[in-house]
Amino acid sequence: MNISLQSLSVAYGSRVVLHPIDLCAQPGRVLGIVGPNGSGKSTLVKAVAGQVKASGQLLFNGSAQRPSGSIAYMPQDQLSLAALSVLEVVLLGRLQQLRLKVQPDDLAAVRQVLQRLGIEELAGRDVRELSGGQRQMVFLAQALVSQPKLLLLDEPISALDICHQLEVLEVVYQTTRQQMLTTLLVLHDLNAAARFCDDVVLLKDGQLLACGSPAQVLTVAHVAQAFGVETEALRCADGTGVLVPKRAVPKHINAMDDIARCAL
Numbered sequence: 001m002n003i004s005l006q007s008l009s010v011a012y013g014s015r016v017v018l019h020p021i022d023l024c025a026q027p028g029r030v031l032g033i034v035g036p037n038g039s040g041k042s043t044l045v046k047a048v049a050g051q052v053k054a055s056g057q058l059l060f061n062g063s064a065q066r067p068s069g070s071i072a073y074m075p076q077d078q079l080s081l082a083a084l085s086v087l088e089v090v091l092l093g094r095l096q097q098l099r100l101k102v103q104p105d106d107l108a109a110v111r112q113v114l115q116r117l118g119i120e121e122l123a124g125r126d127v128r129e130l131s132g133g134q135r136q137m138v139f140l141a142q143a144l145v146s147q148p149k150l151l152l153l154d155e156p157i158s159a160l161d162i163c164h165q166l167e168v169l170e171v172v173y174q175t176t177r178q179q180m181l182t183t184l185l186v187l188h189d190l191n192a193a194a195r196f197c198d199d200v201v202l203l204k205d206g207q208l209l210a211c212g213s214p215a216q217v218l219t220v221a222h223v224a225q226a227f228g229v230e231t232e233a234l235r236c237a238d239g240t241g242v243l244v245p246k247r248a249v250p251k252h253i254n255a256m257d258d259i260a261r262c263a264l
């Protein structure tokens, strides 16, 4: 599904938190969304998911009509207070496909996605008793099992250890290609974005600071400008580029503070 944002903006009350933005996302590609806390990443994804009211144009394959049943959205915070098993929670992702009775193909799809994420042993567990990372994988499974055309993932690896981070991002990357999904992926890890995203959008203060390939966007200069962090760009033996954070330059430390500290 082709997604086109034309002058899309979002305000909470009178406060504009996403300034008019133009953007395209295409099938078979992962679009990474990065930026500092509060820069508008979640708001952008919520606007595409239809969770917040936006101004401007949002087109799905050229139409302003939001296609029902084709969009899976995994929010940043997922709390389940209902006493449901993992299998039941993931099955809820098939709501659009479910008939009066759960069909064998629904259960097969659930089992397959649990297996793909390596969490099939959790199937019978009460979702309220899982760890934060386990719960995050379960809600990712719920998003994937719906077989969406548009996959919206807001920080899906924030609670995962490094092994699970890599596994989940690999699954997202491969599934996007194999099923020709259009994937929007909010990440804080810039090196993960460089590795697993085809295109990257960098936001700052609700504005689009840069957009393009990871190599074009994730530069030392852009990271300094967006995050106020000094980084060093290194190249690994396999040719992969990585940004190593060196030093934060907090905005509240101004020249006067520096001078005062030197005087002590």
Ligand SMILES: Nc1ncnc2c1ncn2[C@@H]1O[C@H](COP(=O)(O)OP(=O)(O)OP(=O)(O)O)[C@@H](O)[C@H]1O
Binding pocket: 012, 017, 035, 036, 037, 038, 039, 040, 041, 042, 043, 044, 076
């Ligand atoms: N429901 C809301 N009502 C009012 N302001 C909001 C609301 N949700 C978010 N905001 C504000 O909008 C701005 C953008 O928030 P958003 O959650 O999109 O940022 P983010 O880039 O996803 O941040 P983070 O990395 O911390 O998750 C912030 O200043 C935030 O305080």
